[in-house]
Amino acid sequence: MSKDKYDVIIVGAGVSGCAVAWKLARYNLDILILEKAPDVATGTTKANTAIIHAGYNADPEKQKGRLNKKGNVQIKDIVEDLSVPFEQIGSLVVGMEDDDLSVIDELLEKGKENGVEGLEIVDKEWLQKEEPHLSDKAVRALWAPTAGIITPWEFALALAENAVANGAEIMLETEVQDVYTEDGKVTGVKTNQGDFAADYVINAAGLYADDVARMVGIEKIDIHPRKGEYYIYDHAKDFEINHVLFPIPTKISKGIVCTKTVEDNLLIGPTSDFVDSKEDLATTREGLDHVFNGAKKMFPDLTLKDSIRVFAGLRAADTTEDFVIEAAEDVAGFVNVAGIQSPGLSSAPAVADLVAEILENEGLTLEEKEDIIETREEPARFYEISNEERAAYAEEDKEYGQIICRCETVSLKEIKDAINGPIPARTVNAVKRRTRAGAGRCQGGFCGPRVTQIIADELGIDTTEVRLEKDNSKIVEHKIKGLLGSQGDAE
Numbered sequence: 001m002s003k004d005k006y007d008v009i010i011v012g013a014g015v016s017g018c019a020v021a022w023k024l025a026r027y028n029l030d031i032l033i034l035e036k037a038p039d040v041a042t043g044t045t046k047a048n049t050a051i052i053h054a055g056y057n058a059d060p061e062k063q064k065g066r067l068n069k070k071g072n073v074q075i076k077d078i079v080e081d082l083s084v085p086f087e088q089i090g091s092l093v094v095g096m097e098d099d100d101l102s103v104i105d106e107l108l109e110k111g112k113e114n115g116v117e118g119l120e121i122v123d124k125e126w127l128q129k130e131e132p133h134l135s136d137k138a139v140r141a142l143w144a145p146t147a148g149i150i151t152p153w154e155f156a157l158a159l160a161e162n163a164v165a166n167g168a169e170i171m172l173e174t175e176v177q178d179v180y181t182e183d184g185k186v187t188g189v190k191t192n193q194g195d196f197a198a199d200y201v202i203n204a205a206g207l208y209a210d211d212v213a214r215m216v217g218i219e220k221i222d223i224h225p226r227k228g229e230y231y232i233y234d235h236a237k238d239f240e241i242n243h244v245l246f247p248i249p250t251k252i253s254k255g256i257v258c259t260k261t262v263e264d265n266l267l268i269g270p271t272s273d274f275v276d277s278k279e280d281l282a283t284t285r286e287g288l289d290h291v292f293n294g295a296k297k298m299f300p301d302l303t304l305k306d307s308i309r310v311f312a313g314l315r316a317a318d319t320t321e322d323f324v325i326e327a328a329e330d331v332a333g334f335v336n337v338a339g340i341q342s343p344g345l346s347s348a349p350a351v352a353d354l355v356a357e358i359l360e361n362e363g364l365t366l367e368e369k370e371d372i373i374e375t376r377e378e379p380a381r382f383y384e385i386s387n388e389e390r391a392a393y394a395e396e397d398k399e400y401g402q403i404i405c406r407c408e409t410v411s412l413k414e415i416k417d418a419i420n421g422p423i424p425a426r427t428v429n430a431v432k433r434r435t436r437a438g439a440g441r442c443q444g445g446f447c448g449p450r451v452t453q454i455i456a457d458e459l460g461i462d463t464t465e466v467r468l469e470k471d472n473s474k475i476v477e478h479k480i481k482g483l484l485g486s487q488g489d490a491e
């Protein structure tokens with residue numbers, strides 16, 4: 001049941017919007033999050049390098065520089081409270097024999113100015129010991145022990161779930177079509193699900209933040225999507241990387257990164273190419289070759305043998321190449337959280353703090369709730385526990401004993417819980433993000449039809465209505481007898 005009026009409406013449930021909701025839900029406020037996709041984290045948040053950066057890359061005078069280090073520090077407590085997979089494995093910016101090694105010293109200085117702790121220049125011997133597969137042309141590196149890896153969509157989901165636990169409302173598949181103003185002040189939004197009144201509107205619409213800003217007449221935000229292509233490897237591989245490894249950065253990119261993920265996959269990428277369309281998520285032969293060649297420079301023995309998927313993400317880059325987090329000058333109650341590209345994931349809690357500060361300056365009263373829920377119950381994660389632990393779960397509920405995704409060992413119960421969770425999974429990819437069903441070597445070749453059927457059964461819809469992700473991404477066109485199990489009658 002929606003309210004007559006909200007204090008704050010947040011447009012967009014990527015990691016920035018979810019972090020703002022998480023922060024604001026700690027106060028006595030009526031909050032509504034509006035997301036046009038069927039799930040949280042389906043834009044830039046779901047397809048990036050999944051890194052919590054230390055904070056030495058951006059200039060101290062940029063918002064990016066100021067917020068990254070702060071977010072990095074905050075995230076360590078948040079992942080504990082909200083049970084988000086995170087590992088502080090540290091990062092290296094690696095200089096090769098032919099590189100301009102002075103860049104490493106510049107990054108060290110910038111890092112110090114940004115207040116990053118533990119930075120150190122390491123030599124070839126250190127590198128060979130820590131990263132045995134690394135090229136012997138690697139001579140010097142900047143070591144940042146505070147960098148880490150995270151599951152980005154689970155981070156966003158956990159923030160949103162905690163916001164909901166603390167009273168925020170979220171509406172998915174709800175697209176903001178206009179922002180209403182009266183006498184130079186925000187009064188609410190028009191959506192495909194009706195109108196909602198609010199005193200404050202936060203524009204965290206990612207790639208579409210310029211379109212939303214334009215709804216109140218702001219022209220200065222200009223989002224140019226910049227594509228990043230990636231390879232991801234199976235966790236069953238014979239090639240281990242221990243840290244996040246960056247090459248010497250270029251002017252607009254940190255370059256081709258090689259890292260492991262929290263789930264122990266290997267991830268290489270991204271490219272950095274401006275594209276025209278905000279929906280262009282196609283990978284290209286050229287881009288993928290660039291990724292692999294870049295990674296090979298770092299790790300000459302790397303092959304594509306265990307790669308299981310390629311994908312692309314789009315950075316929501318503003319032409320200023322900085323975050324644009326500010327109250328609108330001419331429209332009271334409208335706050336932009338735009339231009340959030342890397343290190344947006346790392347900065348998310350600091351972005352949320354800044355937004356709270358801006359709202360307070362704009363006249364919103366922030367009064368802390370007395371009974372804030374700080375934690376999130378840890379979901380069962382069969383992929384990371386022992387067989388003994390799995391057996392104990394199955395004792396408790398036999399649906400834990402029914403394994404649906406064999407590559408990642410995901411049980412029927414975990415999938416049903418995801419579909420019936422606090423922010424319910426409605427699509428095959430939403431189930432994958434919450435459980436890892438389909439994220440393994442076969443990429444859903446075996447479990448995909450079963451997951452589709454489970455979603456249909458739980459939601460009481462036909463399998464032909466189940467979608468992969470958003471829009472009209474239906475999976476099953478027609479049913480033929482028996483295709484998807486018991487309900488697959490010919491039609």
Ligand SMILES: O=C(CO)COP(=O)(O)O
Pocket residue numbers: 048049050051252253254255257269270271272315341342
């Ligand atoms: O690795 C990245 C972010 O985590 C990519 O960074 P860039 O956007 O600088 O290429």
